[in-house]
């Protein structure tokens with residue numbers, strides 16, 4: 001038999017789903033989180049010898065997800081929760097050298113009835129999922145990445161695509177007026193502790209502003225690539241605690257449609273989801289390692 005060496009190993013629980021309410025008098029707050037845990041630990045003997053001695057079972061990890069949610073008795077951000085959970089794992093289990101926690105927050109939003117925010121009513125907006133990824137190690141280091149995914153945005157004009165390489169394989173006509181649509185996935189890394197809710201709002205607003213531009217005039221986009229960089233740049237400018245940001249933006253095509261009676265007049269499009277372009281980049285303030293995608 002050939003020699004085989006065990007390299008990196010880890011174990012965790014995926015897709016642990018929980019709801020958490022916090023009651024502040026009559027006003028209730030609600031989050032739904034899907035949590036993934038992963039522990040790097042001194043457990044080579046489990047892989048090599050079949051011994052489970054000292055192993056933190058993934059079922060135990062799942063139970064801890066709920067336990068720490070219960071311990072968070074004040075309303076908290078997904079980042080604060082993930083930090084508490086990751087630190088609990090390294091503090092409690094001597095064999096664990098690093099804990100990784102991912103949290104995805106479902107888009108439940110307080111609803112309005114008769115123009116008033118409801119005390120305990122929430123609607124699933126189907127909008128973006130807020131994400132976080134936290135690592136804590138046994139040396140006391142904690143790293144926090146925040147993000148969002150599935151945030152679909154579109155503009156009906158102020159987008160074009162021209163000047164690209166033309167050869168025998170090129171069919172795409174150049175345009176200065178097209179629909180631009182994407183589903184933004186972003187992750188950004190914090191340089192230290194911040195107000196996570198405020199920083200999230202600042203980054204999201206920066207992404208929106210750079211994508212759409214001013215309400216009346218918009219802003220011209222010569223490509224998804226250029227707009228993506230503008231979005232990342234504005235996020236870094238508006239959120240000083242953000243060290244770097246990764247953006248993935250599929251180009252969701254709305255294709256010009258000729259109808260049986262008329263040619264395309266920037267009005268009727270064939271809506272598509274695939275195939276789609278796919279553009280991504282990491283934008284940093286300096287020479288920083290790219291970070292983890294959720």
Ligand SMILES: O=c1[nH]c(=O)c2[nH]c(=O)[nH]c2[nH]1
Nearest residue numbers: 161172222223224225251277
């Ligand atoms: O903004 C765009 N970037 C591209 O790289 C590309 N490629 C393509 O066919 N259309 C577009 N649009």
